Amino acid sequence: MAADHSVDPARWRVLFDQAMARIAGRFGRVEPRATARAYLLGLLSATERKNCWQLAEQAGLARPGPMQRLLRYARWDADALRDDVRAYVVDHLGDDGVLIVDETGFVKKGSMSAGVQRQYTGTAGRIENSQVGVFLAYATERGRALIDRRLYLPERSWCSDPERRHAAGVPEDLPFATKPRLAEEMIVAALDAGVTASWVTGDEAYGQDPQLRARLERIGIGYVMAVACSTRVRINQGRTPVRADVLADRLPASAWQRHSAGAGAKGPRYYDWAWIHIGTGVHRHLLIRRNRTTGELAFYLCWSPTQITLHELVRVAGVRWSVEECFQAAKSQVGLDHYQVRHWTSWHRHITLAMPALAFLTALAADANPARPADPQHPDRSHDPIILTVPEIRHLLVAVFAPPAMTAARLLHWSTWRRRHQAAARRSHYQRRSTDGPAG
Template sequence: MWTHEDCVGAAGHSVDAARWLAMFDRAMARIAGRFKRVEPRATARALVLALLSGVERKNCWRMAEQAGYARPGPMQRLLRSARWDADAVRDDIRSYVLEHLGADDSVLIVDETGFLKKGTASAGVQRQYTGTAGRIENTQVGVFLAYASSKGRALIDRRLYLPDASWCQDAERRARAGVPEQAEFATKPTLAGQMITAALDAGIGASWVTGDEAYGQDPGLRTMLESREVGYVLAVACSTRVRINRGRTAARADAVADRLPASAWHRQSAGAGAKGPRYYDWAWIEIGAGGHRHLLIRRNPSSGELAFYLCWSPGRVPLSELVRVAGIRWCIEECFQAAKGQVGLDHYQVRHWTSWHRHVTLVMLALAFLAALAADATPARVAELNRPARSTDPIDLSVPEIRHLFGALLIPSSTSLYRLLHWSNWRRRHQATARRSHYRLRLAGPSTG
């Protein structure tokens, strides 16, 4: 562990080692009551620390070695047979995210991700399409709900998709994989609706929901959101039929786009990307009556490729708000990337229904903790520097950089904290230089249309 001198040597840096470790202790204390015995409670702490470490493959064997255990048994028992409720811990994570990332501009995002498998015994596995591979593969599919705001983003709920014919109707296979009797077939939009309903009932005050075509095409999900007076910007296929001219005419979405005049298109940014603002051309058309329902169309300025969204809001909103929500949908892809690349979302070697939910839940906790650290380390947090930001300042700490730094804090190291932070600053200064170059190139082009 770092010495007091190391921490003093880091003065002026946005990393406060003692504060980070204290925040971790508070995060683990939040879920401590979910474990009735001290052994699984301690193992859960060790497992989350291992998820946050730099160990390359975050399966039970590697994490047990990282934690100093003689064998993986304790962690395997934690995921399979120890007595604790993963759904209750999920609820704690949801409230933790709201506490650290909550903001008035929050959006709930639904999406799915695949977990490639080789065998047939893992709960829910079958040959099915997954965007992870971009084709049909032998895979498990998890449907997730993310919370995104100006303070950050994190995953707050999960459901394992259970195919109907190959799993729900095969009692013997269900029993071997530990699928509970009450688990019934549900479509992915139905699973998404269950998670959104649970989040809203728990006090998540998001005003918007967004998702891709798999969810936008489902009328039941849209109806549920309207009944809860939650606005949505949901992607749909180009073949979707909408009613224009105050409901008097029905037409395909792509046919509507083809008839729009040049004056209908407005160039706006869908948010900042790694290489600068993400500019697209946008058009919106009222569908139905009342002014609360729109077809939103996005056009790529370079390729001309079109994307379509069905939108509804309890009150009138400007085009810029719909564009903002549509752009936020990519935040869940960033969550998946961080969860898989940093804290081992897809590194598990478990087959059991309970084990899958427990592993994924603890990964969500690790990711939420990193998001909380990132929010805590923003420029607002380091205002004690008492000076305006300079062009040579490094970019804000990212989740991968925080995971790297926090992982180094967990184990004794011959590298001093001063040198570790020196390299952190060096990397982020160079990243800032690259980003400024990308921004200059992007902003040099036309920004209105």
């Protein structure tokens, strides 16, 4: 590790201790506080599946009980911890970021997990039996991280079924809320907590919601929200609204400008862009993106409290993809989707604990990567490695937080534990099937 000046194991350990100190007060007793620390270290480890059994084995525990109690019965407030994570992210990534709303799916088996039903999820790209979480991310030039979460509760299959809600631990007074309403709640909560952001962005699921856009305008925060090609807008104070794709076809060649939507894995992501003033104010636009190879179009409704440039709208539109990077890192690096819990409380606690793990990796990446010339062809960078990424930092942390040596006895203990519990589960399934089977 000494070969790279930006990698400092001792400093990383200190920064982890500081991050834990910020949230330690949320756990009133010593046991859940120590378990939470072990849980986070497990999420940051190289453990293949980051569920309670695997995390307990990683931590050197004799059984998964402490991890399971942390998620289900221990007394601590996941929303208060979420608030700490949000403040930590802003402290390390800086002010005046972009808030991004999006959802991700968690494919599940069975019907008992809170909020589960057959529904479309972009995670699978089709309708699957799944839970859907709506998330809020915060992005600046220094990085991006998840800062809030809500579990979507379907109206018919869950909100209208008191027995099912009770079994899954869903609060009795929790009303049905659409995904845009959940997004609105998180945005308002972040701004009320002092998060300084000038923009909100999201995909069509949120951009198509007029109530969300109106709320953002009332509180004075700009937005660049994706919408469908069939969206109708008014131009030149006309009375008849026109489809967005029809307007795009009418644009002359001179209306299109080439801009980068940000850096991708293979360099700047260049598209052709055009913007059209819509409505009655000078601060409202239809933004259009055109793929330079395929000609495919994408559309955004934009509003800002002050006059803005096309370049700035393009920048915000490009930032939206940061949330996809957050989901990918959260799932592949800190086990966001590795949980094996059904209860409402347990889901929120696991997801909330995954958020500081991701935030810590993001903070290390921001801390370890000093400002360097932006051009990769710059002579001062011709022999430099790429900057430290979140996956690379998580990989290095395996050595920084080396777990106790895995003895043969310890491996055998956990093998026996797993197989006994798997045998009990199999007997339970067989008994249930024999009971449900046809009469002889």
